[in-house]
Amino acid sequence: MTFKHQLELTQVGIDFPTPKGPFTALTDVNLRIQKGEFISLIGHSGCGKSTVLNLVAGLNQATTGGVILEGQEVNEPGPERAVVFQNHSLLPWLSAYKNVELAVKQTRSGRSKKEIKDWVEHNLELVHMTHAADKLPSEISGGMKQRVGIARALAMQPKVLLMDEPFGALDALTRAHLQDSVMEIHSKLGNTVIMITHDVDEAVLLSDRIVMMTNGPAATIGEILPIELQRPRNRIELADDAKYNHYRHEVLKFLYEKQRKVESVDSHRKNKQKNASPVTLKTGSDKE
Amino acid sequence: MSKQAAIPLISEKQKLVDFNKFTGLAKPILLPIIGLVLFLGLWNGMAKNIDTSLGQFPGTAAVWEQANVLVDEHYAQQARASEFYERQEKRNAERVAKDPNYQPKIRDFTGAPTFFEQIWTSLYTVMFGFVMASVIAVPLGIVCGLSKSTYAAINPLIQLFKPISPLAWLPLVTMVVSAVYITDDPMFSKSFITSAATVALCCLWPTLINTAVGVSSIDKDLVNVSKVLRLNPLQHVLKIVMPSSIPAIFTGLRLSLGIGWMVLIAAEMLAQNPGLGKFVWDEFQNGSSESLARIMVAVLTIGIIGFILDRLMLQLQKWVSWDKTATLR
Numbered sequence: 001m002t003f004k005h006q007l008e009l010t011q012v013g014i015d016f017p018t019p020k021g022p023f024t025a026l027t028d029v030n031l032r033i034q035k036g037e038f039i040s041l042i043g044h045s046g047c048g049k050s051t052v053l054n055l056v057a058g059l060n061q062a063t064t065g066g067v068i069l070e071g072q073e074v075n076e077p078g079p080e081r082a083v084v085f086q087n088h089s090l091l092p093w094l095s096a097y098k099n100v101e102l103a104v105k106q107t108r109s110g111r112s113k114k115e116i117k118d119w120v121e122h123n124l125e126l127v128h129m130t131h132a133a134d135k136l137p138s139e140i141s142g143g144m145k146q147r148v149g150i151a152r153a154l155a156m157q158p159k160v161l162l163m164d165e166p167f168g169a170l171d172a173l174t175r176a177h178l179q180d181s182v183m184e185i186h187s188k189l190g191n192t193v194i195m196i197t198h199d200v201d202e203a204v205l206l207s208d209r210i211v212m213m214t215n216g217p218a219a220t221i222g223e224i225l226p227i228e229l230q231r232p233r234n235r236i237e238l239a240d241d242a243k244y245n246h247y248r249h250e251v252l253k254f255l256y257e258k259q260r261k262v263e264s265v266d267s268h269r270k271n272k273q274k275n276a277s278p279v280t281l282k283t284g285s286d287k288e
Numbered sequence: 289m290s291k292q293a294a295i296p297l298i299s300e301k302q303k304l305v306d307f308n309k310f311t312g313l314a315k316p317i318l319l320p321i322i323g324l325v326l327f328l329g330l331w332n333g334m335a336k337n338i339d340t341s342l343g344q345f346p347g348t349a350a351v352w353e354q355a356n357v358l359v360d361e362h363y364a365q366q367a368r369a370s371e372f373y374e375r376q377e378k379r380n381a382e383r384v385a386k387d388p389n390y391q392p393k394i395r396d397f398t399g400a401p402t403f404f405e406q407i408w409t410s411l412y413t414v415m416f417g418f419v420m421a422s423v424i425a426v427p428l429g430i431v432c433g434l435s436k437s438t439y440a441a442i443n444p445l446i447q448l449f450k451p452i453s454p455l456a457w458l459p460l461v462t463m464v465v466s467a468v469y470i471t472d473d474p475m476f477s478k479s480f481i482t483s484a485a486t487v488a489l490c491c492l493w494p495t496l497i498n499t500a501v502g503v504s505s506i507d508k509d510l511v512n513v514s515k516v517l518r519l520n521p522l523q524h525v526l527k528i529v530m531p532s533s534i535p536a537i538f539t540g541l542r543l544s545l546g547i548g549w550m551v552l553i554a555a556e557m558l559a560q561n562p563g564l565g566k567f568v569w570d571e572f573q574n575g576s577s578e579s580l581a582r583i584m585v586a587v588l589t590i591g592i593i594g595f596i597l598d599r600l601m602l603q604l605q606k607w608v609s610w611d612k613t614a615t616l617r
Contacts, residue, residue, distance in 0.1 A: 059512055077515040089509035093531045093610030102527065106517045138611070156517075 003070050005032040006192055007056070007160055011065035014051060024218045025051050029065070031211065031221065033160075036190045040203040042251060043213030043222075044259065049196045052213075053162050056194060057083050069159060079107045082153035084163040088145040090137040096148045097133040100124060100155050107156045123155040124148075126185055143174035147181070154185065163195040167202065175199075176235065179206060187232060200255075204247045205235055212254045222259060225250055346581035351588070354581040362402040369397040401562050407589065410563030413480055414552045414597075417487025418545050424488075425495035425544070426537060430525060432496070433503020433533070450493040454486045454551040458558050461485045479561040486555040487548045494543035502536020503529055531610060538605040545601055549594045564590055 012029040015022035026048045033039055041049045054060040056067055058077040067074040069081065077083075082103075090099045100120045108116060124130050127147040132140050137148070146166060153161055166182075167175040179202060186193060186206075197203050203210045207227050214222040227247055229238065238244040328348055338345035346354070380392035401409070432439040465482045506529060514528045530537075556565025568586050571579045 057516065059515065077512070078518055079516060081516070083512065083516050085509050085512070087509065089507070089513050091510065091513070091528070091531070103517060106519065136610070 003035075006035040006070055007031075007033040008068045009052075009056070009065070010068070012052075012055060012062045012067065013064040014048075014055065014060060015063045025216060026055075026220065027064075027218045028220045031224075033192060033194070035192055038186055038193045038206055038208045039195070040207040040210045041194065041196045041213060042198060042200070042203050042210055042255070043219070044215055044255065045198070047213040047216050048219040049213055050164060053083075053164050053194060053196055056160065057081050057162050059083075079103070079156035080159045082156040082158035082161055084146070084149050084153045084161070084166045086165045086168055088137070088142075088149040090145055090148055090152070092137050095134050095136055096124065096129060096140070096144075096151075099137070099148060100152045103152045103155045119155060123151040126154060126188075127151045127181060141174075143170050143178060146170065146178060150178075150182070150185070154189070154191075158191065160192045160194060163193065165196050165198070168198070175202070179235075182206065183231075183233065200248055200251045201235075203251060204229075204244060205233060205238065210247075210251060212251065212259075215259055223254055225254075340580065342575055342580050343577045346584050350578075350581040351584045354578055355585045357578070358403040358582065358585060362404045365399055365402045368399055372397045372399075403567065403586075406563050406567045407593070409480075409561065410552060410556065410565070411593070413483050413556070413561055413563055414487055414545075414548050416480075417484035417552070418491050418548045420484065421488040421491035421544060421548070422495055422541060425492045425540070426499055429496045429499025429537070429540070430503050430529060430533075432500035434525075434529070436504075439500060439504070446493060446496060449489075450497075452490075454490050454554055455558070457486050457489050458482070458555060461489070462559060477561070479556075479559045482559040483552060483555040483561040483563070483565075486559070487552050490551040491544040491548040494547065495537070495540035498536045498540025498543070499533065502533030502540075505536075506532050534609055535605075535611070538601070538609070542598060542601045542605070545597055546594065549590075549597060553590060 009029050009031040013024065013027040015024050017023075029052060031039075041052060043049050051060060055062055056069075056074065058074050058081065061075065074081070090096075091102070094102065097120060100123055101116065104116050104120050104123075108119060111119075121130065121133075124133055127150050129144060129147050129151060132144060137145050140148075150163075150166070153163075163182075167178050170178065182193075183206060185191075195206065204227060210225040210227060211221055212223045212225065213219050225247065229241075229244060229247075332347045335345040335347040376395065380394075383390045384392060428442075432442055462478075462482050465478050465485065469478060469481055510528055510532060514524050519527060552563070553565040553568070555561070556563040557569040560566055560569075564586055568583050571582045571586070
């Protein structure tokens, strides 16, 4: 059975209960994603990007509307929507191999020992981590941990791969390497990917569409920017590309002009601004 | 003048360097020795000035002498026991030779237990009580850590029972054991069950509390990993909860074993379980001129064994802990 859209978010909203009554984090989120698409979610801190991802993952439940994956409503977490967490979340007492193996044993139960071993090794190979298979997470670098985290997610053979700021905690060079790896894997496997990021370059480089979120509370999708750059993409060639820079400019314009956190609307908001941690974007602040 | 002054300055520096080299070795070896010597001196000095109805308080020499006596007594008793068994065997063989239908009777040696046998009794009594408590406390702690409602329900009871002295429990435990533990051929003596149960009652709490705290503070992301993988509750506990709360569980277990060992001595005194507690009590009741020195030997033995038990738990913790970089002490 084929679906026109693999993943549909319809009128999704979510309220979190607080002592002062419900807090509306998201409202009216509508998104249709096709199989194999690479989607980036971008927006200022606290705009509910992670909440959208958690809704698709099934870790949060929508108050209104719902998420439908291949004709089935999403209402609990599961391996067909594997998550790559921001801080890798590997089990610290298991080696890289064993971490991936846990996921494989869970999702490919009934397979022979050899099949399981082959599949674990295949996935470690995909992220170029075969050499450190027997290392504990504490013995490898942050980038390597995140690679193992991606291998673990891929090993579940997810219909949709969810990545929550996967490279946010890494240095710029490591991040570039991992972005290249993700592009390589995406072109090889053709998974549907939803990735949260606050790095404009990362979003433009990797995505088929960039979903830009408005500021919370009651955040929703502001604009959707299709990125029509030919694949495979090369970061060095694209650096001088007019189209690439145009997309980059569009995202920056959305974030800094249209969704600039308004400071004069009312004093309440102003105070909130002061208390909130400053929004940092990794690139493009010179173009502001 | 200035030249003369400079010479001692240099040698002063030299001394400083030497002293630094010396402190490298001093910290782990010399300083503890100094501490020990000071303590022994203080003990001997004070002992001379304390006169009790059982004679002077024992100094180091008297205690050392009694330690040797206890060792000798142990070997003498062992020799007597083996002689007894030899005689018994011989007698039985003779009876069987005379009358082939005779069923030989084997009797146990009934001599008083020696100091070392009493140490052994204490060790397995405390272990039995500790294991009983742990088998209850760890699973219960895990349930409390996983479920806030269970914790809310049990927490007042924990807080209520935690500060109760073993001496308060003992009469109740004794009566309950006498009433409930009735068999014709008891595998364990009642005094053993009473002591072990009292130890268990006091061992429960640190393990229970630490396990619950450890389990409830698991990294939320790891819980999410478990959800995404759809681990069933048993797998969740075995693969995620248990490994990540091992450090907390072991902290609890170590505290429990320490408390258990302290409680045991008191319990044995009152329950008359033939361990170190009973040894101390019997010597006290005996009231000979050597009694105080013999009690002092037992006191020091209790301390040394408590220390060894703690080190063993620490080694076990290091062995099972996945985080080999953590400093455990």
